[in-house]
Amino acid sequence: MYFDVIVAGGSVSGLLCAREIAKNNNSVLVIEEDYEIGTPEHCGGLVSIHGLERLGIIPFQKTLNHQIESAKIYAPNGNSFSINSKKQKVVEISRRELDKQIAFQAQKNGAIIKVKTSFQEYSNEEVRTNNEKIKCKIFVDGRGISSLAKKDPTGIISSAQYEIYANWIKKGIVEIFFDQKKYPGFFAWIIPIDEGRGKVGVAGKGINVSISIDEFLKSKGDYSTIRKIFAPIWIKGPIKKFVNDKTVIIGDAAGQTKPTTSGGIYTSGMGGILAGRAISKFLKSNNQDDLEEYQKKWSLQFGKEFEKQSMVRKLLERVDNETINKLVFSITPELEKEISEKEDFDFHSGSIIKLLGLKNSAKTAQIIIEGELKKLLK
Ligand SMILES: Cc1cc2nc3c(=O)[nH]c(=O)nc-3n(C[C@H](O)[C@H](O)[C@H](O)COP(=O)(O)OP(=O)(O)OC[C@H]3O[C@@H](n4cnc5c(N)ncnc54)[C@H](O)[C@@H]3O)c2cc1C
Structure with a gap:
């Protein structure tokens, strides 16, 4: 043959x-x-x-x-901001x-x-x-x-993703949760399939994803699991x-x-x-x-x-929870609107850089340097 x-x-x-x-x-x-x-x-x-x-x-x-319709992004302290994703047709x-x-x-x-x-x-x-x-x-x-x-193997991190039924999953809203202690170098996510049904996942460097996802789900409320997947991801x-x-x-x-x-x-x-x-x-x-x-x-x-x-990944891997809290706090409604209007789902580094304020101000740099200095002084 x-x-x-x-x-x-x-x-x-x-x-x-x-x-x-x-x-x-x-x-x-x-x-x-x-x-x-x-x-x-x-x-x-x-x-x-x-x-x-x-x-x-x-x-x-x-x-x-x-x-x-939108992506809601949470800082470790629970504060959040939303990007309207209708224009990007995701x-x-x-x-x-x-x-x-x-x-x-x-x-x-x-x-x-x-x-x-x-x-x-x-x-x-x-x-x-x-x-x-x-x-x-x-x-x-x-x-x-x-x-x-x-x-x-150094480019690989573990992930777990469960398909679940839960009344806290809202149709059309993707949710992303940052927490460098729980999900170092990555995040937890909720991707809705429909109202009350979706895919919930976690990934992070060096974590036990099975324990992490159970803790995340417990923190959200009642749910039923219908499918579990454990898979490596490449970064x-x-x-x-x-x-x-x-x-x-x-x-x-x-x-x-x-x-x-x-x-x-x-x-x-x-x-x-x-x-x-x-x-x-x-x-x-x-x-x-x-x-x-x-x-x-x-x-x-x-x-x-x-x-x-x-480069964005390297930067985000270095920041701690306190710095992320400050960064999210500094995001203005005008910036949320600008990103919602112009964001490109497939080429999104520009939006992340904007969100970090790197293009327009030294504020982010100041927040990040403060975080780094604190680590040095510890
Ligand atoms: C938890 C998780 C969530 C993700 N979410 C998203 C998302 O929301 N959006 C997005 O764009 N991407 C997402 N991805 C990434 C996306 O799934 C992959 O980028 C995509 O599937 C890559 O396709 P591929 O064909 O290169 O490889 P794969 O989809 O991995 O396919 C490889 C295929 O090769 C087969 N195979 C392996 N070894 C052999 C062998 N020896 N002989 C024959 N066949 C073999 C496997 O069975 C498999 O079918 C996610 C990944 C993970 C792990």
């Missing part, structure tokens, strides 16, 4: 990559180790409509009914359905998808799976974070090389998730699409430069934004 391309990982990046390769009349096989495309769903499912459209996905009407989607929708697109273009087939090794233009050996010209690694974890930005000879790395496996929130449906999905196009070009030309073009194109779209997000 021979395929021009074999993609390991049948999720958003792998399936989009296969869709593009098949569209250009090349043979492509996607192998997915799980029993079903789209499961287990390990995602909050927050994505912008613009992002979906750029990925070539027409949102279902049902998806459009899951629009997020929706909560079911990854189970999204991944299947992309699988259908890929299959219609001619891709073959096999589930319960696990990638084991690639060498000498041959992929070994759990049950056979298949020849191919290009191997695409879209295996997600599992592929990265072995290479660099360190893109890896150095997306292409190694005839191996092409895409999506989470290439570190294409946002260093701030670890969201990756759009940025990893675009990784899959750009790789798919570059591979198609290479299959015609046999010119390695065409393959390498993928990394250049992805970096052109996301490189600078990811660099800024990494």
Whole structure:
């Protein structure tokens, strides 16, 4: 058996990559180790409509009914501010359905998808799976974070996300809770699916996420759990090389998730699409430069934004709870309004910098330096 391309990982990046390769009349096989495309769903499912459209996905009407109207962000002392997100058209989607929708697109273009087939090794233009050996010209690694974890465990933090029923979950309102003691370097979140139903999660450096999420849920009130997911997330930005000879790395496996929130449906999905196009070009030309073009194109779209997000992350990792309380206290209604009008969900470093006041005043710097000085004097 021979395929021009074999993609390991049948999720958003792998399936989009296969869709593009098949569209250009090349043979492509996607192998997915799980029993079903789209499961287990390990995602909050927050994505912008613009992002979906750029990925070539027409949102279902049902998806459009899951629009997020605002994000409420809490400081450790309970003070909060809200960003109206109507303009950014952010929706909560079911990854189970999204991944299947992309699988259908890929299959219609001619891709073959096999589930319960696990990638084991690639060498000498041959992929070994759990049950056979298949020849191919290009191997695409879209295996997600599992592929990265072995290479660099320092960029990984643990997360837990439960799907729950609770009358304190409000339709259309995402809630984010900062607390450097409870969730160091990250936050807790509530993503509504509907009134009284949603995904609640926590992530943080060096914490026991199972204990943290239980404590968080207890602090909110009564709830019933219908699903539990424990998954690593990647916060360190893109890896150095997306292409190694005839191996092409895409999506989470290439570190294409946002260093701030670890969201990756759009940025990893675009990784899959750009790789798919570059591979198609290479299959015609046999010119390695065409393959390498993928990394250049992805970096052109996301490189600078990811660099800024990494810097924001480093800054936020250093601040303590008292500093966050002061920062949130200093946010004015005018600033909330400005961010609500102009924020871009997919390129949000500008908004965070504005929220921190870094562009317009030295106030934030003063608050942060005060916090740092206090640490030194302790
Ligand atoms: C708790 C949590 C919440 C998140 N919330 C959001 C959110 O709200 N918005 C957002 O944009 N992003 C979110 N993300 C990130 C998003 O889920 C990922 O960025 C996205 O799924 C990346 O897609 P991918 O195709 O690169 O990898 P993955 O979705 O990780 O898919 C990798 C696939 O490879 C398969 N695989 C692994 N090993 C093998 C093997 N050996 N052989 C064959 N197949 C294999 C896996 O089974 C899986 O299907 C969240 C992530 C987590 C963990």
